[in-house]
Amino acid sequence: MSFTTKTTSQRTVVPGSPPIGGRGLLGRSRKGVPPWAVTISVGWLVLLMAGALLLPVLPLPDPSRSDYAAIMAPMFSPGHILGTDEVGRDILARLLSGAQVSLFVGVASIALAVVLGAPMGILAGYFGGWANRFIVAGLDIVLSFPNLVALIALSLFLGPGLWTIVVGIGIIASAPVARVARSATLTFVNRDFVTAARGMGFGHARIIVREILPNVVVPVLAYAIVVIAVAIVAEASLSFLGLGIQPPDASWGSMMGTGRAKLTQAPHIVLLPAFTMALSILAINFLAEHFAKRFDIKESAL
């Protein structure tokens, strides 16, 4: 009887989670992402990265140059496979140019978030006490800020641009990264192997680097991949509002922002970047889930 009660209460713990034993998106089981979805995700991201890196050598028009002979050309027009936008710029070239921005912002801001957040979280979890209270209070302040509003304010203060976005997202994302690092540290800091390390005469620095860090890296990186997707969305939102990447440089967000006026005449100007972004976010989320499952250590295996 008590067992049933327990199961029922567990179901209600996480609101909005799928029912236990049920199937999530794409009908995948709770055991993980199916291999074909992982393959497609990797394929898509590799394609996007290759396109972004090879853009200068690809036989495509300059992403900022207007072709006045073909304004708002539809898809599959000669010379413009995915058509042109409202001022005649090649959409495929702009999508790849936007991919450069998105991938750079995603990776650079998360690298910054991990470099800032992980040490804070590990120190808070390892030392506890005063350091813990101080750091957790700081994180709560950052986390309680509405992210987009904070980013807009920063953008107005520092002036819009790529580095403003990277720094802003990096600082904001460092708070949840620190939380993940702290909770991972807390699960290991009282294990006997840490006590054993202390008993062997190791100092705090050596214990943190050699015993704690290897255990914290995996959950932090798995989480960081998810945050890459969030960072890409944040950059797109800012650029959509005109506070991010400035014209004539391309960004998926600004493409949607400027194209939306012509939505009825040429919907592909908005839909193509929207579709590209949605696919990329989905692919990143699948990979994040896959890595989290794959590197999850089986401690109950004994």
Add this chain to the structure above:
Amino acid sequence: MTDTATAPAVRDSSGDDIVLSAKGLVVEYPVPGKKPVRAVHGIDIELRRGETLGLVGESGCGKSSTGRALVMLPPPTEGEVMLGDLRLDGLSQKQLRKHRKELQLIFQDPISSLNPRRTALEIVMEPLTFLKHPKPKERALELLQEVGVDAAMAKRKPHQLSGGQCQRVSIARGVAQQPSVIICDEPVSALDVSVQAQVLNLLERMKDEHDLSLVFISHDLAVVKNISDRVAVMYLGRIVELAGSEDIYQHPRHHYTALLLSSIPQPNRPEKLQDVANEGEIATSPAPSGGCPFAARCPAATEICRTVMPPLAEITPGHRVACHHPIPVEAEPDLRSAS
């Protein structure tokens, strides 16, 4: 092999070489908003060089707290801990760290005691590289070989090893720094019986080969009897009886020891156990001030037991007991007649 600089000969009254000792050891754990819980009530303990000292008692009696306090992890709340003639309490963490290698711990949970991200080889190399051993890898493989973990198994991570193999790795790591004392905190309690014997034999062998002295903590009297030279019985944070292993099993003088011994199942003993005093309630709270902590459960308790704490006194050579009415030597053979 033992480091005579940090642990020179200190002799007790009987002329034995004392490698680790504690006087008036008190361990308290803070409880938020309440009085701290006192797990160990001022005990004195001495570990002679080359001996195995068993520490037995029921759950929560303070065995593990005593063991941890002896290696200053964490340091005791009060009391003096001596490693040879070096006083450990009062040293700063930094000074203490230099002497840590003399004292090692082996834990109960084989999984928790090893870093899940490291291979067995890396785990054993860690203390060696820390002490700047010239050939850490070779030495670690040698140690692993010695405890029965071959080179192929050394490449595995803890979750790919069995519980017994994990404990072997722990033992190899424990002796890597050439300590003089190893505190074994229930090292075989999580293992099944056939593996227990192997790990116990290994501990015995390592003790002889590496000139170790062991403190062996367990709730299992049968295990302690086999491995220990002397046994200390603890009850609610106090040592109630301390004697040679054979002596204490043949002639327990404290009523609590007698109760513990009568609870060991024995195949050729009559079905009906002779209950010494198990009707008495198990006291979980700190003992009532003044009296003997076992008075409430003791069949021989009188008025004095409830008001005066009996001191741990030597009643025959080498046999110390804290009891106002110790069991007479002749009167008790019926309890363990089968053994």
